[in-house]
Amino acid sequence: MSIAPTDRPLITHYPGIQHAISHVSLGSLPTPVERLQTLEQVLGVSDTRLYVKRDDLSGRPYGGNKVRKLEFLLARAAQQGYKEVLTFGGAGSNHALATGLYARQMGLQSISMLIPQPNAQGVRTNLLMSLHAGIELHQSPGMLRTALDSLKQVGLHKLRTGQFPYLIAPGGTSALGMVGFVNAAFELKEQIDHGELPEPDLIYAASGTMGTVVGLLLGLKAAGLKAKVAAVRVTEAQFSSERKAARLFRSTARLLHRADPAFPLLPFPAEDFLFVHDFYGEAYGLYTPEAMEAVRLLNDTSGLHLEGTYTGKTFAALLADVKANRLENKSALFWNTHNSQDFSGEIAGMDYHDLPAEFYRYFEEPVQPLDLLPH
Numbered sequence: 481m482s483i484a485p486t487d488r489p490l491i492t493h494y495p496g497i498q499h500a501i502s503h504v505s506l507g508s509l510p511t512p513v514e515r516l517q518t519l520e521q522v523l524g525v526s527d528t529r530l531y532v533k534r535d536d537l538s539g540r541p542y543g544g545n546k547v548r549k550l551e552f553l554l555a556r557a558a559q560q561g562y563k564e565v566l567t568f569g570g571a572g573s574n575h576a577l578a579t580g581l582y583a584r585q586m587g588l589q590s591i592s593m594l595i596p597q598p599n600a601q602g603v604r605t606n607l608l609m610s611l612h613a614g615i616e617l618h619q620s621p622g623m624l625r626t627a628l629d630s631l632k633q634v635g636l637h638k639l640r641t642g643q644f645p646y647l648i649a650p651g652g653t654s655a656l657g658m659v660g661f662v663n664a665a666f667e668l669k670e671q672i673d674h675g676e677l678p679e680p681d682l683i684y685a686a687s688g689t690m691g692t693v694v695g696l697l698l699g700l701k702a703a704g705l706k707a708k709v710a711a712v713r714v715t716e717a718q719f720s721s722e723r724k725a726a727r728l729f730r731s732t733a734r735l736l737h738r739a740d741p742a743f744p745l746l747p748f749p750a751e752d753f754l755f756v757h758d759f760y761g762e763a764y765g766l767y768t769p770e771a772m773e774a775v776r777l778l779n780d781t782s783g784l785h786l787e788g789t790y791t792g793k794t795f796a797a798l799l800a801d802v803k804a805n806r807l808e809n810k811s812a813l814f815w816n817t818h819n820s821q822d823f824s825g826e827i828a829g830m831d832y833h834d835l836p837a838e839f840y841r842y843f844e845e846p847v848q849p850l851d852l853l854p855h
């Protein structure tokens with residue numbers, strides 16, 4: 481497949497990137513920025529400005545944060561002649577589903593190696609949608625078994641097709657995938673320059689495997705923006721830590737600097753990285769009352785739909801800062817990383833028995849109680 485030159489602002493700023501790093505335009509970018517005026521009124525804050533970056537509209541067939549990373553990851557897979565990709569996630573992984581959907585668009589097959597997570601309606605939807613998309617699904621009981629089972633699948637696929645699948649890290653978080661979020665910060669800079677929003681003081685985003693928050697941080701600093709990133713931890717500390725943030729920041733900066741020496745080798749700006757731990761709750765994928773309250777409030781005031789695993793916890797962190805007057809005279813941007821494409825049409829009438837048997841339990845066991853309340 482031919483991979484055409486693109487108009488992504490990072491590449492326009494650093495043309496060397498185009499020759500060194502493959503890119504394919506999969507997303508509908510730039511995504512819009514909107515002011516949350518009704519929410520400001522409901523919260524009674526006249527001196528705080530609240531905005532949302534609508535990455536929920538980032539692409540078809542799947543919105544959310546993943547397509548930005550996949551533009552670089554899948555471009556490399558295709559350029560290197562791979563026919564299949566293999567990636568990892570929780571049973572209801574948005575990343576694994578997005579990877580499969582965009583891979584299919586590029587003529588590639590995909591394999592998802594999944595681990596169990598708390599049950600939710602979104603898990604069911606993503607599993608059925610994965611089936612609909614022809615993604616090969618496997619679930620293993622934990623990380624170690626996933627690693628072993630992945631080796632087995634890689635070997636089996638090599639035997640069957642003569643070629644190994646291209647491996648994509650959990651969440652698409654590698655230096656290459658994160659280039660998509662460095663670009664996102666340059667996209668935001670253009671929107672600020674065009675007067676679509678004032679320069680934010682703080683940007684709130686979920687920290688799952690950290691590619692989103694750290695890619696943004698690097699892009700913001702390279703673009704000369706003052707914004708700090710409030711990275712709201714939604715995964716266990718082994719996936720989301722300050723050490724990992726610094727490591728990812730440096731490796732992505734190095735990749736871009738090698739591609740175009742004009743890209744700066746910046747030190748990790750620890751003072752601009754606010755790591756927020758208080759909204760995680762008890763486990764990954766387990767909703768919290770504050771997150772579901774935040775989901776409801778944003779829905780009532782703006783019609784936007786969040787969920788309880790990532791964006792609800794993140795928005796709850798923003799609301800807590802508003803209520804504690806930490807955003808007085810400030811402008812805050814909520815980065816909405818959740819897909820808003822509706823799949824009810826595609827999955828209507830599908831039978832979960834067509835999934836591998838290890839996934840039946842998500843349909844036979846109840847969803848977590850907080851997922852049943854109206855939101």
Ligand SMILES: Cc1ncc(COP(=O)(O)O)c(C=O)c1O
Pocket residue numbers: 544545574575651653686687688689690691692693790791817818819
């Ligand atoms: C909706 C949503 N928001 C945020 C994230 C976290 O992004 P990252 O893994 O880059 O930290 C994910 C990751 O799967 C996600 O699905």
